Amino acid sequence: MKYHYFPISTYSQKALIALFDKGVAFVPVHVRVLDDEVKADFRQLYPIGKIPLLETDDGTLLPESSNIIEYIDYKYGRGERLIPTQPEAARHVRYLDRVADLYLNNPVVTMLFDGWKPAEQRNASAVDEAKRLLDITYKQFDQALADHQWLAGDTFSMADCAAIPPLFYAQKVYPYSDYSNLARYYAQACQRRSYAAVLREATPIWEALVASKA
Ligand SMILES: N[C@@H](CCC(=O)N[C@@H](CS)C(=O)NCC(=O)O)C(=O)O
Known part of the structure; x- marks a missing residue:
């Protein structure tokens, strides 16, 4: 699984906390969205151009930090639930x-x-x-x-x-x-x-x- 993000981006950090908390293995891919050329390249992959973006092993793209957290919380059920089941x-x-x-x-x-x-x-x-x-x-x-x-x-x-x-x-x-x-x-x-x-x-x-x- 690839995690497209940039370390100082708040929304990237949000899902990164969840990835670390749940102990999920991923390949980090830095996308410096402050750089116009990098942003243009990234838009080839994800036209909205926002980070973070999770790319699963079968190539499925999961954008939006809250949705990424929902996905990993459900899929990697071990550890504390980040979204309660109740x-x-x-x-x-x-x-x-x-x-x-x-x-x-x-x-x-x-x-x-x-x-x-x-x-x-x-x-x-x-x-x-x-x-x-x-x-x-x-x-x-x-x-x-x-x-x-x-x-x-x-x-x-x-x-x-x-x-x-x-x-x-x-x-x-x-x-x-x-x-x-x-x-x-x-x-x-x-x-x-x-x-x-x-x-x-x-x-x-x-x-x-x-x-x-x-
Ligand atoms: N609703 C999105 C917001 C993502 C977002 O705004 N990311 C910023 C970085 S913190 C970004 O990609 N900015 C680049 C741009 O807007 O071109 C989420 O929760 O993932």
């Missing part, structure tokens, strides 16, 4: 996964990319909207974490795979240090073997990118 618990995990993607990950990425643009190309209203969504999501997640170790309860789930990667970048663009449960949660995530491995691969690439922007 329907109501599963619905709750899928809901938090949507919140993490749409109202945490996407606004963080909006702010990150906006900050790299020349002043005249920045979009203040998009950044204001991103901050509005982040204020709501930080509060929601902080409350959810008040009584639980992980986002959907005391078991690590797909919701955590989705929420943890953008929190790294959120620290840089819109810190959440006032939300003590959320800050504790990210610190705890860094101790988890799967995410620690994701960070080890991503850190040198991220540092080189930051240096290139300085």
